[in-house]
Amino acid sequence: MDSERPPIAAAIIVEAQRVLLVRRRIAEGTLSWQFPAGALNPGETPAAAAVRETWEETGLTVKASTVIGERTHPATGRQMHYIACEFIVGTATVADPDELDAIAWCDQVELQPASRPAYSSR
Template sequence: MTQQTAEERPGIAAALVVHEACILMVRRRVSEGQLSWQFPAGEIEPGESPEQAAVRETAEETGLGVAAVKLLGERVHPKTGRLMSYTACRVVGGTAEVVDTEELDQLAWVALAEIPEYVPYGLFGPVQEFLDATLMS
């Protein structure tokens, strides 16, 4: 990660919310290239950690209360060129629904075996490893 890249465009924080052996995914109204289904995510605001942004974005997009458990990793996304941070989260309250109707049109709780139907180009290695370990149990 270079400081220059971080200053040009804020990083994106994604929340990996696992509940009852499924991962929460949301579908954007406007796809970012091949990205239409993804994890709840959004720009990291000034003074905010990636974990704080993941928790906030999940609440803003889905109304679900979550707590950050662990930062899984960061990378420059190969499809968007944006710095991405991935945070494992657990549900602490509420029910997931499409709250941000301008940005989202659908959400789904997805089982491990179904992920390739939603994300056909594969997942970031540490994210896949986390889901394999968490959703297999």
């Protein structure tokens, strides 16, 4: 595990049977599309970080509901926390254009490996 860098919290947001993904302006390893996520601030819980990162990246207000799981990321060595979040209000937009270049609500078919997320907004 990478103890030099803080853990990452990822928000898993499902609304109307679609999951929210963001596309990073600069791919992280082989990932470009991923869940809204970011590093925990000192003293911050993974749930709070997932809610904050979602707001900062997408402009959506969400509420953390369940810890889905944790792992050491196999490519980065960083501790990952996956948090299910309930959609509260907002329209998904690229709220941090320095970090993101696109957002998509994807259904299960769009998430197949050979597919690319279709662009849509809430």
